[in-house]
Amino acid sequence: GNSVTQMEGPVTLSEEAFLTINCTYTATGYPSLFWYVQYPGEGLQLLLKATKADDKGSNKGFEATYRKETTSFHLEKGSVQVSDSAVYFCALKNMDMGRRALTFGSGTRLQVQP
Amino acid sequence: NAGVTQTPKFRILKIGQSMTLQCAQDMNHNYMYWYRQDPGMGLKLIYYSVGAGITDKGEVPNGYNVSRSTTEDFPLRLELAAPSQTSVYFCASSDTPPTQYFGPGTRLTVL
Numbered sequence: 046g047n048s049v050t051q052m053e054g055p056v057t058l059s060e061e062a063f064l065t066i067n068c069t070y071t072a073t074g075y076p077s078l079f080w081y082v083q084y085p086g087e088g089l090q091l092l093l094k095a096t097k098a099d100d101k102g103s104n105k106g107f108e109a110t111y112r113k114e115t116t117s118f119h120l121e122k123g124s125v126q127v128s129d130s131a132v133y134f135c136a137l138k139n140m141d142m143g144r145r146a147l148t149f150g151s152g153t154r155l156q157v158q159p
Numbered sequence: 160n161a162g163v164t165q166t167p168k169f170r171i172l173k174i175g176q177s178m179t180l181q182c183a184q185d186m187n188h189n190y191m192y193w194y195r196q197d198p199g200m201g202l203k204l205i206y207y208s209v210g211a212g213i214t215d216k217g218e219v220p221n222g223y224n225v226s227r228s229t230t231e232d233f234p235l236r237l238e239l240a241a242p243s244q245t246s247v248y249f250c251a252s253s254d255t256p257p258t259q260y261f262g263p264g265t266r267l268t269v270l
Binding site: 094 | 261
């Protein structure tokens with residue numbers, strides 16, 4: 046079956062530090078990969094996505110590259126801000142499945158200190 | 160543009176009570192989903208629907224029921240609330256794959 050594994054949090058960084066949140070997956074076929082962000086008290090928002098191997102998704106200074114050889118989709122940002130404090134979820138969607146539902150990792154909380 | 164809306168935002172239930180969580184979307188999406196998010200965990204799929212009149216079970220359907228009489232609405236019913244159903248519930252919709260749009264969530268506590 047499908048599964049997503051994320052690094053455990055919380056991750057605590059100072060402002061302007063470099064961020065990496067690791068994500069690896071197990072899936073049959075060729076899934077699409079996503080990063081969602083959840084700010085306190087809000088629902089999930091799509092941050093970025095990649096639909097095939099070697100694609101790079103990017104948004105708001107965040108990037109992630111779909112690595113099929115290592116089954117990974119690590120999230121990176123060169124310089125984090127306090128406003129980036131949130132929970133980040135890695136997810137996959139296996140397009141072979143008719144329901145098109147997402148499989149989520151357990152989430153990684155990021156805390157950025159001024 | 161409202162997107163995906165959910166009501167109520169918060170609710171406390173006693174064991175054995177029933178309630179309906181409401182979800183509506185105004186994007187004319189065919190696919191709709193209910194997820195639950197337990198503390199420190201990712202989201203798990205409860206039920207989903209691929210269109211009006213069609214629903215199916217996800218990973219954790221026990222204790223819940225759904226209906227989809229219109230494209231816009233996808234209510235989730237809890238018939239006999241149990242403490243194990245204490246969670247945050249998210250509704251989502253999707254049309255053009257693979258992006259899903261999420262509502263703000265309903266925080267439910269069963270005591």
